[in-house]
Amino acid sequence: MARPTMEDVAARAGVSRALVSLVMRGSPKVSDQRRAAVLKAAEELGYSPHAMARSLASRTSHVLGVMVSDLHNAFFAEVVDGLDAVAAEHGFELILNTGGRSPARERRALRSLLSFRPAGLALLSPVVPTADIGRAAEQTPVVLVARSSRLATVDTVNDDGERGIALAVDHLVSLGHRRIAHLDGGAGSQAAPRRRGYLAAMASHGLTPRVVASEYTDAGGARAVRGLSGDLPTAIVSCNDFNAVGAISALEEAGFRVPRDVSVVGYDNTSLAALRHVSLTTVDQPRNELGRLAATALLQRVRGDRVEPVRHLLHPSLVVRSTTAPPVRPA
Amino acid sequence: MARPTMEDVAARAGVSRALVSLVMRGSPKVSDQRRAAVLKAAEELGYSPHAMARSLASRTSHVLGVMVSDLHNAFFAEVVDGLDAVAAEHGFELILNTGGRSPARERRALRSLLSFRPAGLALLSPVVPTADIGRAAEQTPVVLVARSSRLATVDTVNDDGERGIALAVDHLVSLGHRRIAHLDGGAGSQAAPRRRGYLAAMASHGLTPRVVASEYTDAGGARAVRGLSGDLPTAIVSCNDFNAVGAISALEEAGFRVPRDVSVVGYDNTSLAALRHVSLTTVDQPRNELGRLAATALLQRVRGDRVEPVRHLLHPSLVVRSTTAPPVRPA
DNA sequence: CTCTATTGTTGGAGCGCTCTAAGGCTGTAG
DNA sequence: CTACAGCCTTAGAGCGCTCCAACAATAGAG
Numbered sequence: 001m002a003r004p005t006m007e008d009v010a011a012r013a014g015v016s017r018a019l020v021s022l023v024m025r026g027s028p029k030v031s032d033q034r035r036a037a038v039l040k041a042a043e044e045l046g047y048s049p050h051a052m053a054r055s056l057a058s059r060t061s062h063v064l065g066v067m068v069s070d071l072h073n074a075f076f077a078e079v080v081d082g083l084d085a086v087a088a089e090h091g092f093e094l095i096l097n098t099g100g101r102s103p104a105r106e107r108r109a110l111r112s113l114l115s116f117r118p119a120g121l122a123l124l125s126p127v128v129p130t131a132d133i134g135r136a137a138e139q140t141p142v143v144l145v146a147r148s149s150r151l152a153t154v155d156t157v158n159d160d161g162e163r164g165i166a167l168a169v170d171h172l173v174s175l176g177h178r179r180i181a182h183l184d185g186g187a188g189s190q191a192a193p194r195r196r197g198y199l200a201a202m203a204s205h206g207l208t209p210r211v212v213a214s215e216y217t218d219a220g221g222a223r224a225v226r227g228l229s230g231d232l233p234t235a236i237v238s239c240n241d242f243n244a245v246g247a248i249s250a251l252e253e254a255g256f257r258v259p260r261d262v263s264v265v266g267y268d269n270t271s272l273a274a275l276r277h278v279s280l281t282t283v284d285q286p287r288n289e290l291g292r293l294a295a296t297a298l299l300q301r302v303r304g305d306r307v308e309p310v311r312h313l314l315h316p317s318l319v320v321r322s323t324t325a326p327p328v329r330p331a
Numbered sequence: 332m333a334r335p336t337m338e339d340v341a342a343r344a345g346v347s348r349a350l351v352s353l354v355m356r357g358s359p360k361v362s363d364q365r366r367a368a369v370l371k372a373a374e375e376l377g378y379s380p381h382a383m384a385r386s387l388a389s390r391t392s393h394v395l396g397v398m399v400s401d402l403h404n405a406f407f408a409e410v411v412d413g414l415d416a417v418a419a420e421h422g423f424e425l426i427l428n429t430g431g432r433s434p435a436r437e438r439r440a441l442r443s444l445l446s447f448r449p450a451g452l453a454l455l456s457p458v459v460p461t462a463d464i465g466r467a468a469e470q471t472p473v474v475l476v477a478r479s480s481r482l483a484t485v486d487t488v489n490d491d492g493e494r495g496i497a498l499a500v501d502h503l504v505s506l507g508h509r510r511i512a513h514l515d516g517g518a519g520s521q522a523a524p525r526r527r528g529y530l531a532a533m534a535s536h537g538l539t540p541r542v543v544a545s546e547y548t549d550a551g552g553a554r555a556v557r558g559l560s561g562d563l564p565t566a567i568v569s570c571n572d573f574n575a576v577g578a579i580s581a582l583e584e585a586g587f588r589v590p591r592d593v594s595v596v597g598y599d600n601t602s603l604a605a606l607r608h609v610s611l612t613t614v615d616q617p618r619n620e621l622g623r624l625a626a627t628a629l630l631q632r633v634r635g636d637r638v639e640p641v642r643h644l645l646h647p648s649l650v651v652r653s654t655t656a657p658p659v660r661p662a
Numbered sequence: 663c664t665c666t667a668t669t670g671t672t673g674g675a676g677c678g679c680t681c682t683a684a685g686g687c688t689g690t691a692g
Numbered sequence: 693c694t695a696c697a698g699c700c701t702t703a704g705a706g707c708g709c710t711c712c713a714a715c716a717a718t719a720g721a722g
Contacts, residue, residue, distance in 0.1 A: 018711080019671060030670075050707090054708080093427075242606070275580075349701075349703080387708065388680040
């Protein structure tokens, strides 16, 4: 497994190591004849450049560090997918870590990523204190995804949860609903903006808000609905798709039909929502786009195209399916 | 952003660079006094070792390359999660790529990963020709996940799809079913062993098999069920969970109840299946474990603990939920 | 035919680290 | 007081590459 080096290729092609280096980097200042000879020798030896040695010598990196709080979550997987797409387009590689939503483990993961001197660092919904993020940002460009920050040195990419929920509320109002409840995501990430968006949207329509404590799971959604007993709204805006599906099943168990008796809107547009069996009206969060923008932000910094921090707030969109309809009960 | 080097730390601590190196590597042959001095200097300078320089100098790598055919798929995300867990335990980092299920892109991704001279390479359900895999295996240990291979130089980790489907069939037979159909995954990965498992299990019970062409999507499952019209089996074993959910919704649309009229079993135990709203009986594939075993296989090779190839065939298990019940119609 | 460009090529220093072999120091035995 | 183990410590070569300055070779200008 002792792989050939540039020296070997140079010897075989009868040129200097520096010339091989030029060829490998696609320099134009090499005669066609030599280039062909070098390429041939490289091919024969099965040579390919050593990325780490290259990075060390050139003092540049073609690696982006990515810390995912939790890959188990399909949301992040799709963000990473977007990151990878843009990175690959520009010849960058991803080096990936998870923090398991524990500050201590995240701090370790961060240190490890930084030890590779990445060109940039993307942190997906990190839970470490801002101070740690600021420290990392002193070493390399940092972009935060699904976590906002006021740090002047980092870029952020988030979806506009307030606006997303507003879309849901507006949709329900336009259908004729007035008693619209929100199943809240509690301390979950992005639950706060969604709650704010709900309250603001209700206020803008002159309606009385009703926030019901819940969480980001289907069991949570079901529980919240059961707690509603006796005083059912005509529509529910859930904090996410899982919660919405839980709410729907609890409603059906209680003998109500969705959307005839109660309309339900989710959030995230997970693959779950698209299933014909579920067919959930929901708010689409452009996950892949989140990743693409994050990678783009890093690459801009790497190339020095931009110094000022950028704050992307992506516009979510409403996907209307079969769980929403005009109310039949008196509003 | 010019970060301190070992030289800087050495100067500050008043020792040689080599001594700093020893301290950083946790060598025992350093006096406590010097060690403390070095650590203090490093701390003050905010020094942390340069992983790539270290790797180059020591001719060892603490990086595992991972090529995912498609991160979009939650299955792979969980496998990566398992890989990461084991890698992190052993101080290894993951460098990640996707191949987008295109041989050309996968080949490029492979080359790129190899240019980092990783300690090992995990390929998740790759579609490149075996020859390319063999070539990669000449450079570094390779483990294949969710793809089998006869290559004597690579390890493989798969779930035992034949056995998994057999579990499903056995379960249905024990409930009293005799007319059990299989919705086939076509050319999808792992569809073949599942089909084989179905045929073998039916034969072992002396039952007549019925394979219905379908695919790994909910629309596919629905379509297949509609094609069954008039001659409904009492139970269906789907090629995966999505397919099963599609089948269920088509059954319900046609006025049948699950599991009263027809029992349905899925495969994969995705988060979808666990939803109370779906509550699908399914075969659990230990995805995280798949990743953990893959990482472990690579690390064994790296350490030289093992030379012989290993073929892991993980035992799936049946998760019984609410979509299976004894048949009420005549068998 | 000499002088300056221009183009192509090369040696060598150095990126930040590891590792070997050799050297300095201390303490104890002879 | 010398010798010889340890035990720490260090100089220096080198990992595979990039990049700069210098240089050969050819070409065009005077």
